[in-house]
Amino acid sequence: MGLMRRYLPKGLFARTLLIIVLPVALMQVAVAWSFFEEHWETVTSRLSEGVAGDIAMMTALYESDQETPAAFERHAEMAYETMRLSVDFRPGETLPTSRRSSFFRTLDRTLRSALSAQIDNDFWFDTTRYPSYVDVRVEVEGGVLRYIALRERVFATTGHIFLLWIIGATTLLTAVSIVFIRNQVKPIRRLADAAEQFGRGQDVDHFRPAGATEVRQAAHAFLEMRARIRRHLEQRTALLAGVSHDLRTPLTRLKLQLALMPESPEREDAKKDIAEMEEMLDEYLDFARGQASEETARSDLVELARETVDAAVRQGGDIEFVADGSIESDIRAGTVKRSLANLISNALAFGKKARVTVRRAGSRVEIVVEDDGPGIPPDQYEEALKPFNRLDESRNQNRKGVGLGLAIARDVARNHGGDIRLGESDLGGLKAVISLPG
Template sequence: MREHLRGRLRRLWPASLLGRLTLVMVAGLLVTQLVANAIWAGQLRSKAQVEAQSAAQYVAHSASAAIRFYRSLPLSYRVLTIQQMREMGGTRFFVQLNHAYVPVKEVAPHPLADSVKATLSATLKSDLPHSPVARLAFAWPDELAVSEDVRLGDLPDAWVQHILLVKPEPAPILVIQTELEPGNWLYMAALMPNPYFLSGNDPWAWDRLALQGLSLAAVLLLCLLVVRWITRPLAALSDAAAAFGQGEHAPPLPETGSREFINTARAFSAMRERIQRYIEDRERLFISISHDLRTPITRLKLRSELLDDEVLRNDFEEDLDELDMMVKGALQCVKDSDIHENPAEIKLDTLLGRLVRSARMAGHEVGFEESGLSVRAKPLALKRAIGNLLDNALYYGKRAEISTRADIGSVSIAVRDHGPGVPEDALASLFDPYMRLEHGREQNDNGMGLGLGIARGVIEAHGGQLILENHPEGGLHATIRLPA
């Protein structure tokens, strides 16, 4: 399970530097924002709790004073007093007298509202210890009933406009109902000192989240631009290194950007020039040495013919033939691995078809089916690499098969022979120069053991792979994988 989780995390982890920096910066910003919001929300809730409790005590003291006042009035005076206060503009409370408790549809449950009601109830009980327990509720204005058959919206505006907030943005209304005498209920409605205390201190309100989201998006956009600006020169450096590794001519890297990249670009350009000079010097040296050695080898062969001792003459000729083969091999290795040509779009059916026709004209049996695939490569170099593999298959296996297929991100060219195969412990050494197995020496005594090494060098110069393995049904199976 743990390994499976690690595998999924590795697949989700971006491969590019741009993706990794972007993911780290985005994750860091999100975590920082969430932690800061959580801390701020905790502080805001704590502050709102303290303020709401203080406001609840203040409202409760005012309500207890109003309850004592109306309880002290005769019943007939209560209605007259309420009417006079309404005509004068009202007091802190909207007051109504009812004959029974009026059911109130409360707002959605909210921890702060519950805390305020608990503080109000405790304070009223403390101020009015001998009075019946008051019933408390918070309700929205449009759903608030003030008597059995009258709603708040049915009342004249003059009665409530200076006491309650009904429009344009309604605020939750505190309703206190208590029984003065049996059959007489005092109904009081008021606003808290902070009318919007339930929503004003909400850290997750949509307007605050929208503002934070816009701020986060702006920061992320700037971070992405900076990361892209930093990594773009690295992508140019990677492309230049890949082009140089495949033998292509790439323009000099621009010396722009940060100081570190400018120094890297200069170091890469200097390294590329040194390597190019080294390759050219090595090529000239090998060609010169190989060419110069052919003349004395030829003279020594002619002089060996003048030896009277036949045994000695045969030994001389055998050593000279071996030396001549080594010189030819060195010259061929340099020429075949350093092919200076431009990459082009190659239709594999055409290229492989020519090789197959030439082999069949020479009397060999080669199986091949067209696939319609194409690759971008150096035509002569790729033909030489595939030709070496096909020659080996025909020399050592008598019969060969060539097939192509398209994989994810690559194109595979497989050459299989029907020979005896290769021992598993010898597969890794087949690419070594002059490496020839006993079966190979018997089948082709003129070979030099350079074909596979040359083929692998050509394929790797194209950014591909050459894989050798024994086929399950017998014979050697060589697979070339090139970028699609």
């Protein structure tokens, strides 16, 4: 069973075609075998026996003591007129030694069996030299009797027509099946493509249900699911945007009040707390906003990464940038840029030096961000990618944010049909690899 599963086709089109065509082909083979085994071979055998009897009779007449050459000539003329059998005596000749077999070996086997049963003399025959005749030669005293018989008298000549009908019918059924199955599979493929595009956050408003009732039902379910997910995302974004707006108003008043207060250590601590709260609000909003209102476009990842690195360097970051040439991909440049900026910010927050690499990896594109910080234990990689997870012990007490930097990067990568993975950097710290379709 396991071996069968390994070699069976995996696609729906191929499997459905196999289900329809294989039984038809097996049925046609069974019908053809039954026809040739029970009918065609039996009819051919009877015809061959009849011609073999005629040849045996003419041979016996030639070898009889009372048969004169003139009488044999008359008998030969009668054989041609009544049995369509041409007889010719060739004195001094011997039987040929070469033999050519027919494509249908059953023909040769049937004729040989019939001749062997009715003729004691040595004989030779050829069923391939003449398209419409069969050449049979019988050895007699003084030479060879050569018989030319109509092929249709020796064999049932309609077998190939039956085969053509079988092959033609199978071909026609296969062609109709291919057209029908292709039309049935096409809506399923469109549904799968639409689901994949929606999973990457692309616009699928062009998608319309089509195909069989079950496929249309699945398509309508997909459209309803898409509408629910969109409403959920819009509500989440609106909720966090509203919370952010509502909280920024009192934070602004607190900042104004602190600006009017005299200088003191408590005043500086309060300003730091307010700045941290604003950063938290920005991070919440970035996570909630995701990829709203941004369309996918062909962008140069190398140029995008260079702009992000240059912006971080202007703010005092020590970053090495590694990239060759131009690497393009269908992305939402804004979300990818924010995601990369978050990773670079994290790298500089927990290390003194960072490195950003843009490279191709087969059919995909990778953006690698590394740092020389304390890193994260491998058994905590998955936890670090979860939202609101702060691994303070392994990252030198994260001093800002709410643990959404890696979660945002992963969310952005997955929405583009990719993912993010963590590992150990050559610099000694953490390595985050964003993998995107090429």
